[in-house]
Amino acid sequence: MKLYYTPGACSLASHIVAVEAGLPLHLSKVDLKEHKCEDGSDFNAVNPKGYIPALVLDNGETLTEGVAIMQYLADQSPASGLAPAVGTMARYRLQEWLTFISSEVHKGFGPLWNPTIPEEVKQGARDRLARRFTWLDQELAARTYLMGDTFTAADSYLFTVVNWCGFHNVDLAPYANLRAYMDRVRGRAKVQQAMKEEGLV
Numbered sequence: 325m326k327l328y329y330t331p332g333a334c335s336l337a338s339h340i341v342a343v344e345a346g347l348p349l350h351l352s353k354v355d356l357k358e359h360k361c362e363d364g365s366d367f368n369a370v371n372p373k374g375y376i377p378a379l380v381l382d383n384g385e386t387l388t389e390g391v392a393i394m395q396y397l398a399d400q401s402p403a404s405g406l407a408p409a410v411g412t413m414a415r416y417r418l419q420e421w422l423t424f425i426s427s428e429v430h431k432g433f434g435p436l437w438n439p440t441i442p443e444e445v446k447q448g449a450r451d452r453l454a455r456r457f458t459w460l461d462q463e464l465a466a467r468t469y470l471m472g473d474t475f476t477a478a479d480s481y482l483f484t485v486v487n488w489c490g491f492h493n494v495d496l497a498p499y500a501n502l503r504a505y506m507d508r509v510r511g512r513a514k515v516q517q518a519m520k521e522e523g524l525v
């Protein structure tokens with residue numbers, strides 16, 4: 325399988341899931357400004373939607389959308405516990421987390437990445453993220469990971485997007501539980517491995 329990624333972007337979440345699942349993975353770095361792959365080829369030919377992550381399977385099929393990619397990768401290694409079995413209530417809980425992270429946190433950062441957006445609109449985005457982080461901080465008060473004691477795909481996703489706070493002047497100081505959680509996830513050997521493979525540490 326080949327994962328198209330950009331260092332530290334949302335594709336890191338899929339990368340972490342693959343490493344945690346012990347799956348062999350080829351990586352292809354994408355320049356998102358130029359929409360070019362490492363070998364100079366056009367990334368739009370891989371994903372016509374123009375964004376990472378994209379996963380090319382061994383049979384040549386391409387899967388896009390991080391939430392689908394993460395679940396696909398996790399399901400290749402059921403014993404990893406990265407995704408509970410399909411059809412169980414726990415699986416719907418995982419999907420609940422992945423949807424929350426995608427629409428409320430990942431896309432909540434959207435205006436902050438855009439240099440043409442006025443500062444007051446960016447501040448609105450920061451305020452909205454602060455409300456989500458306040459709730460997350462309460463949720464994490466008595467839990468090691470989002471789903472309990474087991475690290476899941478939801479954790480790799482939340483870690484990846486909350487990690488962007490440093491780029492955007494989003495202060496995590498008020499959220500002690502969320503900060504402790506970020507340190508816990510960052511400290512995992514497989515998370516470090518994925519970050520090293522992307523040149524982030």
Ligand SMILES: N[C@@H](CCC(=O)N[C@@H](CS)C(=O)NCC(=O)O)C(=O)O
Nearest residue numbers: 333334356374375376377389390391
């Ligand atoms: N709906 C997609 C969105 C992925 C996404 O936001 N990717 C960003 C990087 S984190 C990107 O490639 N942006 C470049 C672009 O949209 O042209 C998903 O959830 O996988």
